[in-house]
Amino acid sequence: MIRRALLGLLLALTLTGPAWAVNPDERLADPVLEARARTLGKSLRCLVCQNQSIDDSNADLAHDLRVLVRERLSAGDSDAQVLAFLQARYGDYVLLKPPVDPATWVLWFGPAAVLAIGVGVLVVRRRPVPAAPAPLTPEERARLDLLMAGGDE
Amino acid sequence: MPPENKTPLGRRLLFLLPVVAFVALASTFALGLGHDPTVLKSAMIDKPAPAFDLGPVMANKPGLSRADLGGKPMLVNFFASWCAPCRVEHGTLNGIAASGIPLVGIAYKDKLENAQHFLGDLGDPYQKVGLDLDGRTAIDFGVYGVPETYIVDKEGRIRFRYAGSLTDDVLKTEILPRLAALEHP
Secondary structure, three states, X not given: OHHHHHHHHHHHHHOOOXXXXXXXXXXXXXXXHHHHHHHHHHHEEOOOOOOOEOOOOOOHHHHHHHHHHHHHHHOOOOXXXXXXXXXXXXXXXXXXXXXXXXXXXXXXXXXXXXXXXHHHHHHHHOOOXXXXXXXXXHHHHHHHHHHHOOOOO | OOHHHHOOHHHHXXXXXXXXXXXXXXXXXXXXXXXXXOOOOOOOOOOEOOOOEEEEOXXXXXXXXXXXXXXXXXXXXXXXXXXXXXXXXXXXXXXXXXXXXXXXXXXXXXXXXXXXXHHHHHOOOOOOEEEEOOOHHHHHHOOOOOOEEEEEOOOOEEEEEEEXXXXXXXXXXXXXXXXXXXXXX
């Protein structure tokens, strides 16, 4: 009986999904808005824990930001407006995906640039293909034939 | 002529490239060692302080609103009774009040009676104190943890943010020179 119960418990544990920090009381009744809030929440950084999104974090500030995102969505803000609202207060850092601007060009295009430099160096440093050897002169051919014939002279 | 001198100057400089790259990388890392990634740059610098109107904490003192900022450079300090580093910095805040620097306080997500006890026990250095019960004013300031201290200039713009416990040392090196520069530009 106990073994069965334990087995059942173990099975139940395998069925659990990722433990989002979004609490039931934060969720919006409207599934469309809630889905947008989840998408936004995954792309916003929790500023206290810094490498978690506000959806993943249990920090108090993350909770407040989740509620704030839902309030703004309910008030009719677009996704971009919600992001701009938080960006104005917390800077680009609040976005987990940094925007493309001169300060982040190195980040976005650096790897491609390094690859291009590598390819460039390869192309420039490529050794010239050696020219095909000149055909044998009749004398050389005659001498070669003689040697190939196995003559010891 | 010895063979190594046949290498053209450009080629020989090329051999220096790895050394230069190494030095550049090593100095970047050396600079990074002194960098604290948990200290964030405020996005609110040089922006006007946000609008807010907070109810009072202390019975004998009015609350705090946006209209109270500006006129002269002042410090805005976010604190909470539940925040240990806030206790640590409170001595420095009392010192600031004693030296006559304008200082106002915002109690961040605090219970009224707890904030009252906190200031009653440790001293109340603030000219005015507001209670930010839901933390929205703090979010509008870009606060990401208490304590944080902002310098607001006489036009009401945020000029500097210090995140973390103020110490007399921080006051001397980070706060006072900036306040002086704002007083006498």
